[in-house]
Amino acid sequence: MYQPRYLALLANGELERRVVILNKMLKNCVLCPHQCEVNRTKGERGYCQTLKNPVVSGAEVHFGEEPELVGENGSGTIFFSHCNLSCVFCQNYEISYCEEGHEVSPDQLAVMMLRLQRKGCHNINLVSPGHIVPQIVESIFLASQKGLSLPIVYNTNGYDLTDTLKLLEGIIDIYMPDIKFSDDALGSKYLGVKNYFTIAKNAVIKMYQQVGNLQTDHRDNAQTGLMIRHLVMPQNLAGTDEIMRFIANNLSIDCYVHIMAQYFPTHRAYLHKEISRRITNDEFLHAVLLAKSAGLRNIKHF
Numbered sequence: 001m002y003q004p005r006y007l008a009l010l011a012n013g014e015l016e017r018r019v020v021i022l023n024k025m026l027k028n029c030v031l032c033p034h035q036c037e038v039n040r041t042k043g044e045r046g047y048c049q050t051l052k053n054p055v056v057s058g059a060e061v062h063f064g065e066e067p068e069l070v071g072e073n074g075s076g077t078i079f080f081s082h083c084n085l086s087c088v089f090c091q092n093y094e095i096s097y098c099e100e101g102h103e104v105s106p107d108q109l110a111v112m113m114l115r116l117q118r119k120g121c122h123n124i125n126l127v128s129p130g131h132i133v134p135q136i137v138e139s140i141f142l143a144s145q146k147g148l149s150l151p152i153v154y155n156t157n158g159y160d161l162t163d164t165l166k167l168l169e170g171i172i173d174i175y176m177p178d179i180k181f182s183d184d185a186l187g188s189k190y191l192g193v194k195n196y197f198t199i200a201k202n203a204v205i206k207m208y209q210q211v212g213n214l215q216t217d218h219r220d221n222a223q224t225g226l227m228i229r230h231l232v233m234p235q236n237l238a239g240t241d242e243i244m245r246f247i248a249n250n251l252s253i254d255c256y257v258h259i260m261a262q263y264f265p266t267h268r269a270y271l272h273k274e275i276s277r278r279i280t281n282d283e284f285l286h287a288v289l290l291a292k293s294a295g296l297r298n299i300k301h302f
Contacts, residue, residue, distance in 0.1 A: 182239030
């Protein structure tokens with residue numbers, strides 16, 4: 001039976017040490033690539049607008065994720081408010097921009113994790129976690145002391161700092177990053193941040209070094225590994241071909257890659273004519289072909 005990676009760190013005291021290190025970082029926050037250097041414990045807000053405690057918009061048994069995460073009983077998904085991107089086509093803008101949700105302490109977050117485990121979920125799926133890594137790690141520490149034993153999924157937009165990811169080594173079982181654009185200039189235009197692809201590439205390489213290719217149990221439920229998501233954009237604006245080549249050449253041709261067709265224009269996408277429509281079936285099929293042409297062998301499209 002698979003034992004989550006963080007249980008070994010709990011046993012040898014390393015998990016508690018990580019909690020201390022990460023909580024100190026909240027006093028001069030450089031957790032993500034924005035490097036805001038604000039003291040979040042004293043009410044100073046940086047790019048993500050989050051202070052000492054995370055804001056949770058929902059914690060539920062979720063069946064809308066990849067089959068390997070959902071299984072028979074669902075993924076225990078916790079949706080965090082705020083974000084370190086400003087996507088003009090954000091499909092969850094009520095959460096990311098409008099602060100939908102309520103503030104919780106690490107203790108309360110730990111209780112949510114344990115509640116989802118009791119409901120039979122196959123994993124704890126943390127959505128938009130990059131700006132609240134210290135609070136998440138503290139919650140895992142607290143919950144694991146009370147019996148948490150599910151794999152942890154780090155469900156991220158890909159804009160993650162490698163220095164922070166190093167502090168997550170041995171804690172996260174499944175990394176699930178997006179890779180949104182292959183061009184930093186387009187990342188700046190549509191995501192509102194600098195050097196998106198440059199940073200995402202380094203982050204995903206670090207994730208792969210930690211967990212490798214996806215491994216599942218006899219029921220095909222995810223246990224550990226990397227699961228990459230890529231959203232197809234109109235006119236191949238995302239640069240799907242370059243992203244797929246990066247994965248094949250720098251990670252593994254057996255890397256799990258989910259090609260996603262559900263782009264739709266929302267939030268402020270209407271301000272950009274080129275992304276103000278859904279993708280066509282031909283555009284989606286072309287993206288899948290690009291992934292195959294890159295040599296990838298574990299391509300998913302649901």
